[in-house]
Amino acid sequence: MSETTTTKELYGLYVRRFGDCPRTPYQAEYYRKWLDLLKASASNEEAEEKSKENGLYTGGAAAVAKDRIISHRQAAETLGWTDVVELCDDIIRKIEADPYYVFTHSGLWADLQAAKNGWLRTIDGFQRLFVDFMEYDDTRSEPERALKAIAEDLKMLSKPSADFAALAALPQFRAIIDCSDAYYKEFADTIGQAAATGRLDSITWSTASSKDEIAELWDNRGALKDVCSQWLGQPVKPCCVRLSPDSPNGKYEFKEIG
Amino acid sequence: MDPTIRMMIQGYIDGLDSMKTGDAALKQEAEDFKKELNAFAETQNDAMTFFPNFQNSGLMGKYMDLTTRITMAAQAGADEPAEKPQQKHKTTPAEWLEPFRTAYDYIKALPIRERGLAVYRKLFAIGERHSDITEFLIEVERENLLWKLCSEDTLGILDIVLTGMDPLYRAITYPILQNIEAWKASVCEADAYYLQDLLSADIAKNSPRLSQREHYVACLGAHLMVYRGPNGKEGIMEMIASGRTSEPDFRSKATNMVIGRQQARRTMERIRKALGLGFDDIMADEYLRYKLIPTSNVCGLSRAYVQSNPNILDILADTYHNEIVPDISLTDAIRREAGLSLGRWRMPESADHEKAAAVAREKYRDLPYFTYEDQLQGGSIHVGTGDGFDISLPK
Numbered sequence: 168m169s170e171t172t173t174t175k176e177l178y179g180l181y182v183r184r185f186g187d188c189p190r191t192p193y194q195a196e197y198y199r200k201w202l203d204l205l206k207a208s209a210s211n212e213e214a215e216e217k218s219k220e221n222g223l224y225t226g227g228a229a230a231v232a233k234d235r236i237i238s239h240r241q242a243a244e245t246l247g248w249t250d251v252v253e254l255c256d257d258i259i260r261k262i263e264a265d266p267y268y269v270f271t272h273s274g275l276w277a278d279l280q281a282a283k284n285g286w287l288r289t290i291d292g293f294q295r296l297f298v299d300f301m302e303y304d305d306t307r308s309e310p311e312r313a314l315k316a317i318a319e320d321l322k323m324l325s326k327p328s329a330d331f332a333a334l335a336a337l338p339q340f341r342a343i344i345d346c347s348d349a350y351y352k353e354f355a356d357t358i359g360q361a362a363a364t365g366r367l368d369s370i371t372w373s374t375a376s377s378k379d380e381i382a383e384l385w386d387n388r389g390a391l392k393d394v395c396s397q398w399l400g401q402p403v404k405p406c407c408v409r410l411s412p413d414s415p416n417g418k419y420e421f422k423e424i425g
Numbered sequence: 426m427d428p429t430i431r432m433m434i435q436g437y438i439d440g441l442d443s444m445k446t447g448d449a450a451l452k453q454e455a456e457d458f459k460k461e462l463n464a465f466a467e468t469q470n471d472a473m474t475f476f477p478n479f480q481n482s483g484l485m486g487k488y489m490d491l492t493t494r495i496t497m498a499a500q501a502g503a504d505e506p507a508e509k510p511q512q513k514h515k516t517t518p519a520e521w522l523e524p525f526r527t528a529y530d531y532i533k534a535l536p537i538r539e540r541g542l543a544v545y546r547k548l549f550a551i552g553e554r555h556s557d558i559t560e561f562l563i564e565v566e567r568e569n570l571l572w573k574l575c576s577e578d579t580l581g582i583l584d585i586v587l588t589g590m591d592p593l594y595r596a597i598t599y600p601i602l603q604n605i606e607a608w609k610a611s612v613c614e615a616d617a618y619y620l621q622d623l624l625s626a627d628i629a630k631n632s633p634r635l636s637q638r639e640h641y642v643a644c645l646g647a648h649l650m651v652y653r654g655p656n657g658k659e660g661i662m663e664m665i666a667s668g669r670t671s672e673p674d675f676r677s678k679a680t681n682m683v684i685g686r687q688q689a690r691r692t693m694e695r696i697r698k699a700l701g702l703g704f705d706d707i708m709a710d711e712y713l714r715y716k717l718i719p720t721s722n723v724c725g726l727s728r729a730y731v732q733s734n735p736n737i738l739d740i741l742a743d744t745y746h747n748e749i750v751p752d753i754s755l756t757d758a759i760r761r762e763a764g765l766s767l768g769r770w771r772m773p774e775s776a777d778h779e780k781a782a783a784v785a786r787e788k789y790r791d792l793p794y795f796t797y798e799d800q801l802q803g804g805s806i807h808v809g810t811g812d813g814f815d816i817s818l819p820k
Binding site: 170174180185188215225226227232235238239242246267271273283286290297301304306342343345347372377388391392393395396397399408410411412414417421422 | 461467468481490557559593619622633641665666684699711715727730763771772774784789
């Protein structure tokens with residue numbers, strides 16, 4: 168097989184792999200152009216010389232960079248992260264105008280990550296608010312502490328809105344909370360109220376209604392001595408190490424450690 | 426710039442610098458190439474994807490071409506202008522693989538990366554079968570080996586990490602399992618970036634979601650412990666049995682029983698409303714029921730835990746069904762102990778932690794995570810390809 172034939176076979180493989188992958192249109196195009204050039208040339212050397220004239224010789228790095236942007240853009244589009252899509256489009260336009268843009272503006276990756284982080288941070292903040300709510304709701308005894316945590320977590324919300332109520336009404340945010348619709352409504356109402364008014368209700372836990380039974384227990388302590396002694400006489404079972412199984416369907420194994 | 430990438434490109438730059446030429450045009454070309462290489466390296470986040478990208482960018486070909494021409498010019502005479510040789514030296518697979526051998530030598534000190542190292546060895550074996558660079562590259566491309574240098578290396582590490590985790594603890598295994606699927610599905614770096622972007626959003630949404638119900642159950646367990654434990658019912662029984670009853674202490678513990686009972690009832694009602702789960706559903710869940718009691722990880726990434734004897738769960742279930750749900754007095758709650766023989770329990774102490782850790786390490790010593798634990802935690806392993814790809818390994 169001649170050298171040109173094998174080179175064409177190699178570039179044909181590149182075209183196929185990058186062409187098959189929806190994330191790599193620019194690399195697919197880059198190698199397709201190379202393949203065309205090879206087909207139109209008598210030798211590899213001739214193709215290489217022509218590539219220096221038409222810019223293909225230096226086009227590979229820009230193709231890699233643009234495909235990376237394309238991959239982020241496609242993901243952002245799937246996720247509905249509109250500002251990230253716009254940013255990607257803007258970067259691609261700049262690379263189209265200047266193939267070296269990606270080399271001279273290395274901060275663009277950080278800008279892109281920052282745009283994505285806005286969405287991820289909002290998801291994180293929303294999840295944290297639910298944990299704040301669960302912790303508060305468990306006893307409703309420390310509203311001040313809960314309000315402080317809620318205020319911090321509300322600051323994390325930004326995409327697609329900084330408004331908690333607006334986010335809570337979106338199906339994609341409903342989907343990330345593991346609870347019934349009725350409990351979700353309580354969560355949304357309670358955090359919404361805290362965000363709007365800076366106030367939360369509280370429960371005062373009292374033993375007032377149990378005064379008599381506490382007094383009764385104190386009075387009966389003598390009569391309960393045998394029961395309590397019998398309980399105290401039972402052996403203290405040793406602590407254990409709980410060993411996890413090898414599969415999610417397995418059972419824990421216990422070993423007593425004294 | 427990533428320090429490993431810096432080291433890699435320095436190898437190429439040193440290689441160029443060591444090649445002397447009197448040809449001003451070639452010198453300038455070498456300087457331009459170094460600038461281009463540096464700029465390209467600035468755009469790369471991870472050493473493992475550097476080679477495939479270096480190849481795909483065309484820079485590796487340019488490097489080979491440039492070094493060949495400098496060598497040919499030197500052979501022709503340092504002072505003569507370097508004309509393109511009539512018979513151009515063609516890079517051999519061995520020459521092409523030289524930087525890969527350098528990378529291989531660097532990472533082979535980390536056996537945890539065996540899966541990635543195996544791809545390097547495969548690459549070298551193909552190199553030995555071919556004298557023609559194009560035929561060699563065709564075989565490399567047919568197996569997509571340049572991408573597999575990265576993906577297989579990462580998959581190998583993720584598989585190992587997984588063996589250090591409790592498979593029932595889905596909140597921590599979920600990100601690793603999803604990453605494994607994404608890396609298996611990817612065919613090139615851009616594809617991996619796409620899948621990882623989707624994955625980072627998916628993990629942000631679902632990993633905390635998987636642990637939300639644990640919060641409720643842990644709250645219920647805490648209230649049951651306040652009711653039942655040494656500061657509640659069991660504390661009172663111990664005082665009565667020993668005859669050392671201080672009234673304020675006694676009343677404080679009785680108050681804990683009352684408050685613990687009220688709060689356990691409310692929390693159970695909230696669990697029922699939020700999750701539709703009853704107490705028996707919690708007890709029937711192999712993972713969730715242990716969230717009722719205090720436990721501590723003693724091995725790997727939550728592979729084993731130290732805890733009280735499991736009889737504590739029988740005690741808490743009996744307490745819930747017979748003392749929390751029905752409206753019985755504190756006195757009757759103690760009186761009913763007469764018919765029970767569930768035994769006593771105690772909280773683990775620091776010596777128990779050490780013993781539990783030793784038992785667990787013995788049990789799991791052959792699992793890959795524990796074989797390579799030092800490498801995983803020594804900071805020498807980077808999982809992912811940077812820029813949001815990272816998976817931080819819990820300490």
